[in-house]
Amino acid sequence: MAKKQFKAESKRVLDLMINSIYTHKEIFLREIISNASDAIDKLCYLSLTDENVPYKRDDYMIKIFVDEDMRTITVRDNGIGMDEADMEKNLGVIAQSGSLKFKSENEDLDANDTNIIGQFGVGFYSAFMVADEVTVRSHKYGAETGAKWVSTGTDGYTITPCPEKTDVGTEVIMHIKEDTDGENYSTFLDKYTIRDLVRKYSDYIRWPIAMDIEDYEFVESEELDENGKPKYEYKCEMKETVMNTMVPIWERSKSEVTDEECKEYYQKMFYDPNEPISVIRVDAEGSVTYKAMLFIPSVPSPDFYSRDFKPGLKLYSNGVMIMEYCADILPDCFRFVRGIVDSPDLSLNISREVLQHDRQLKVISNNLTKKVKGELKKLMESDRKKYEEFYKAFGYQLKYSTVSAVADMREQVRDLLLFQTGPDRMCSLQEYVDNMPESQEKIYYVCADNLKLAMAMPQTEVVKQKGYEVFYLTDPVDEFVFQALDAQDGKPFQNVSKGDLDLVSEEEKQETEQAAEEGKDLLDFIKETLGDQVVDVRLSTTLVSHPVCLNSQGTVTLEMERYFRSIPGDDGSIRAARVLEINPRHPLYAKLQEAFATDKDRCADMARVLYAQASLIAGMPLDDPAEYTELVCNLL
Numbered sequence: 280m281a282k283k284q285f286k287a288e289s290k291r292v293l294d295l296m297i298n299s300i301y302t303h304k305e306i307f308l309r310e311i312i313s314n315a316s317d318a319i320d321k322l323c324y325l326s327l328t329d330e331n332v333p334y335k336r337d338d339y340m341i342k343i344f345v346d347e348d349m350r351t352i353t354v355r356d357n358g359i360g361m362d363e364a365d366m367e368k369n370l371g372v373i374a375q376s377g378s379l380k381f382k383s384e385n386e387d388l389d390a391n392d393t394n395i396i397g398q399f400g401v402g403f404y405s406a407f408m409v410a411d412e413v414t415v416r417s418h419k420y421g422a423e424t425g426a427k428w429v430s431t432g433t434d435g436y437t438i439t440p441c442p443e444k445t446d447v448g449t450e451v452i453m454h455i456k457e458d459t460d461g462e463n464y465s466t467f468l469d470k471y472t473i474r475d476l477v478r479k480y481s482d483y484i485r486w487p488i489a490m491d492i493e494d495y496e497f498v499e500s501e502e503l504d505e506n507g508k509p510k511y512e513y514k515c516e517m518k519e520t521v522m523n524t525m526v527p528i529w530e531r532s533k534s535e536v537t538d539e540e541c542k543e544y545y546q547k548m549f550y551d552p553n554e555p556i557s558v559i560r561v562d563a564e565g566s567v568t569y570k571a572m573l574f575i576p577s578v579p580s581p582d583f584y585s586r587d588f589k590p591g592l593k594l595y596s597n598g599v600m601i602m603e604y605c606a607d608i609l610p611d612c613f614r615f616v617r618g619i620v621d622s623p624d625l626s627l628n629i630s631r632e633v634l635q636h637d638r639q640l641k642v643i644s645n646n647l648t649k650k651v652k653g654e655l656k657k658l659m660e661s662d663r664k665k666y667e668e669f670y671k672a673f674g675y676q677l678k679y680s681t682v683s684a685v686a687d688m689r690e691q692v693r694d695l696l697l698f699q700t701g702p703d704r705m706c707s708l709q710e711y712v713d714n715m716p717e718s719q720e721k722i723y724y725v726c727a728d729n730l731k732l733a734m735a736m737p738q739t740e741v742v743k744q745k746g747y748e749v750f751y752l753t754d755p756v757d758e759f760v761f762q763a764l765d766a767q768d769g770k771p772f773q774n775v776s777k778g779d780l781d782l783v784s785e786e787e788k789q790e791t792e793q794a795a796e797e798g799k800d801l802l803d804f805i806k807e808t809l810g811d812q813v814v815d816v817r818l819s820t821t822l823v824s825h826p827v828c829l830n831s832q833g834t835v836t837l838e839m840e841r842y843f844r845s846i847p848g849d850d851g852s853i854r855a856a857r858v859l860e861i862n863p864r865h866p867l868y869a870k871l872q873e874a875f876a877t878d879k880d881r882c883a884d885m886a887r888v889l890y891a892q893a894s895l896i897a898g899m900p901l902d903d904p905a906e907y908t909e910l911v912c913n914l915l
Contacts, residue, residue, distance in 0.1 A: 284435040304462075307409050308473065309480035310402030311354045311451050313599050315341045316484045318358025318449055322420055325359065332420065333447060343477075343490040347468045350455045352410075356486075357448035360419035363426040366438050370403065370415065370428050403451075407432050409464055410453035416441050417449040474522050483527040483598030494518035527598055529572040529619055533560060545574045549617050553577045556669050557654050559618070567642045569622030573651065576615060578672050583615065590614035595621035608644050612680030612692045613651050615673050620647070648691065655695050659707070667705055670697050675754070682759045689763055698750045698757070699730060708767040711748060721773040722766075723780075724750035726758050726838035728898050737825035737896065738775040741782050744823065749775065755845065758838040775821070776830050776837060776897070783820045791820050794863040801875045805859070805886040812857065812890065819860035826867040829893035831855040837897050844900075859890055884910050 319339045326332035334357055344353040361369065406413045411431060418425035418441075425444030430436035444450075456464045466472050470492055477488050493515050500510040528536055528544050541558045545551065555574035562570050573592070582588045590611070591604035598621065609616055624639050659666040670677075677692040697705040706714075711722060723742045727733035733751035742749050752758060761772045773780065783791075795802065795818045806816040814832065822828055831837050833856045840855045861868055867889075874882035891907045894900075901907050 282435040282437050304408045305467075305476055306480065307405040307453075308352075308354075308467075308476045309599065310405045311453075312341060312477070312481045312484060312488060314403055315354055315356035315358060315449065315451075316486055318356050318360065319486050321359040322357075322447070325420070339486050341484070341486055341488045343473060343488065345468055345470050345473060345490070350457075350465075350468060351452055352455060352467065352473070353450055353452045355448065355450040357446070360422070360447050360449055361415075361417040361426060362419040362422045363438050363440070365419060366415065366417070366426055366428045370430075370436065406451065406453050409455055409467055411456045412454040414452040414454075415449065416444045416452070418444045418447050420447045474520075477522045479603075480600045482523045482600075483525065483530075483595065484523055485525055485598065487521045487525065488523045489519050489521045491517045492520045494520075527595070527619075527621065529560070529570050529621060530598075541572065541574075545617065549574070549576075551576060551580070555617075556665060557658060559650050559654050561647065561650060563643075563646065567622065567624050567639045569620060569624065569643055571618060571620045571643075571647060571650075573616050573618035573647065575651070575654065575669065576617060576672075577669065579615065584675065588614075592616070593619045594625075595619060596625060597621070597623050601625075607640065608647060609651065610644075610648060610680075610685075610688050610691060611683065612677060612688050613648065615676055616651055652691060652695070659695070667697065670695075670705070675756070678754065678756050678760050682756065682763045693764060693767075696760070698724075698752060700748045700750060702730065702734075706748070706750070708764070711750070712768045712770055714748065715770070716746060719745075719747050720770070722750070722770050723747060723773050723775050724752055724757075724761055725775045726752045726836075728841075729753055732898060735896075736775070737823075737828040738780075738821050738830070740823040740825070741780060741821050742775055745782055752838075755838075755842045758836060758842070774836060774838075776828075777832065778830075780821055788820060791818050791863060794818055798863070798872065801872060801882075802861075804875060804879070804882065805861075805871075808883045808886045809859065809890055813859050814856040815858045817858065817860055818863045822860065822862035822865070824865075825896075826862050826865040827889045827893040827896075828860050829890075829897040829899070830858045830860055832858055837899060841898060859893055861889070881914070884914060888914060 319341070322332060322334065323336060323339060326334065326336075339357060342355045344355070345351075346353075413430055415428040416425060417428075425441035427439050427441035427444070428436060429439075455467055456462075458465050470490060473490065474492065477490075481488060494517070496514045496516075498512065498514045500512045502510045504510050528541065538558050541560070542554045545555050545558070546553075554577060556577040557575040559573040559575070560571070561573075571592075580588065589604045591602070591606035591614075592608050593600060594602040594605040594608070605620070606614070608620055620643060622639070622643065625643075655666070655669075658669065674697065677695055680688050680692050681696070683689070694707065694709060697707055700706045700711070708722070715722075723739075725733050725736045725739050727736060730751055730753055733739075733753060739749050750761075752761070758774075761774075764772070766772060798818065802816045802818070806813060809816070819828065829837065835853060835855045837855045837857075840853060843853045861871070871882060871885055871889075874885055888907065888910050891901055891910075
């Protein structure tokens with residue numbers, strides 16, 4: 280029979296698909312198996328009304344044969360089959376989907392009987408990514424004879440009768456390409472590679488997928504060793520092995536699968552030796568139908584905070600894995616969540632590898648995001664110790680998501696954040712507000728390298744005197760988090776190291792203002808002595824027992840400067856505008872006044888020492904430690 284040519288547009292689609300659409304050649308097997316599953320679905324459905332169908336439900340199977348010598352992979356099914364007309368219609372015109380047509384003609388069927396996967400009509404042609412010739416032999420149920428379709432790709436195809444194909448069903452024979460410098464096609468001729476691909480992509484196809492695989496057994500030999508004891512040897516025989524599990528764990532009801540079994544599944548599927556901290560199961564029906572099983576890990580994977588980490592849920596359509604890492608379903612703030620989403624309603628593009636951003640995806644994304652947040656909130660309220668363990672592991676991720684440019688993400692994590700207000704107390708923003716006295720108008724925080732330093736910061740004394748709690752922020756990102764969130768329940772955040780806290784009485788304010796007026800010359804002298812190290816020197820209304828502290832003004836705080844200093848390659852251009860505050864009620868201020876009146880050189884040295892001490896308390900490095908040491912020795 281003369282070779283027929285694909286239509287021009289079909290030829291272009293085929294060429295594009297082979298070279299561009301599919302990103303991984305290995306998925307050819309997924310597509311061929313999915314087509315075989317569709318064919319069995321159709322015949323199984325027909326058997327409900329036609330008692331002449333030769334197979335019972337338990338008879339259906341997909342069989343794979345690998346012949347290394349002939350360089351062929353054969354996928355055989357006992358489904359509905361095709362005749363010459365079907366081959367012309369389904370294989371001669373690319374993007375003509377028999378599965379899609381079957382489904383549209385039977386819209387009233389039970390969904391469980393018509394989970395047709397292939398709806399785009401191009402998956403079959405993915406075989407040409409690895410094969411230089413594809414042969415399809417098929418016998419349609421009810422037809423008198425079989426038919427054969429053969430093609431080497433874009434140059435066309437032939438369709439001929441195939442009388443030797445007598446059993447109902449289809450077999451796709453792919454002749455695997457020879458290896459090239461850039462491609463090792465022979466890897467697909469390894470049975471264990473094929474088995475792994477079946478388990479990876481088609482593990483939950485509803486029909487058994489079998490292959491003859493060597494079965495090794497350690498058996499007793501007839502020969503004896505030098506001690507007269509039987510020898511043992513490996514015995515190998517070919518054994519038909521079903522490679523897929525068929526029923527996904529997420530398809531089974533909660534009464535059939537315990538949380539412990541789900542956790543075991545998680546550890547096996549995601550290679551985590553630790554149990555997940557929570558299991559979230561969703562079975563949704565309505566405008567969008569989907570099932571999901573999500574896991575919140577108890578500890579991060581070793582690569583979680585690296586660029587090598589791949590976030591995303593495993594995406595299935597009717598049990599066939601479409602994407603191994605679908606990062607579009609959950610927002611980045613919950614990138615630590617692992618799990619599976621299976622939906623027949625998702626709109627996939629023709630390669631089944633790229634998810635279309637449509638309404639269905641948005642519905643699933645919104646619902647699962649709420650589920651994850653709700654589960655974490657529930658954990659925070661019902662098992663605080665376990666939540667704090669989770670937060671210790673993944674708190675950085677929540678915080679970094681807060682400072683992202685996506686406002687919605689900030690609000691997703693706001694209620695999940697915890698910060699220390701004491702050595703043994705972690706507190707959420709809302710819990711802080713709920714515990715505020717009626718007189719408190721702001722939420723106070725201080726930043727330092729560790730909790731001990733934060734609690735010792737001089738600026739916190741006046742806040743604690745008023746009976747107000749202080750958030751002690753010790754992570755480099757914390758300052759950015761508070762700036763991004765801005766307020767909680769209308770209560771603004773206040774860095775105690777920045778600006779006037781306005782926590783003293785009017786009488787104390789007036790006393791400080793009067794002291795500042797009287798000591799104006801001294802303050803100007805200190806500012807002149809320190810030069811461009813400070814933008815201002817003033818008397819403090821905040822300090823209680825400490826002589827000095829270092830604050831900042833403007834948008835860049837001392838904490839931000841310290842953060843940028845820690846980044847490799849920083850040139851020091853990002854610098855906070857420093858303000859040296861002196862406690863007018865501390866005895867040292869009187870010593871400064873005395874030195875200013877009698878020995879200005881000594882006063883200048885004292886000012887430099889006080890500035891250095893304030894810098895050390897604030898966690899800032901000294902520009903010249905040797906000079907500071909010499910100044911202290913001279914004063915002593």
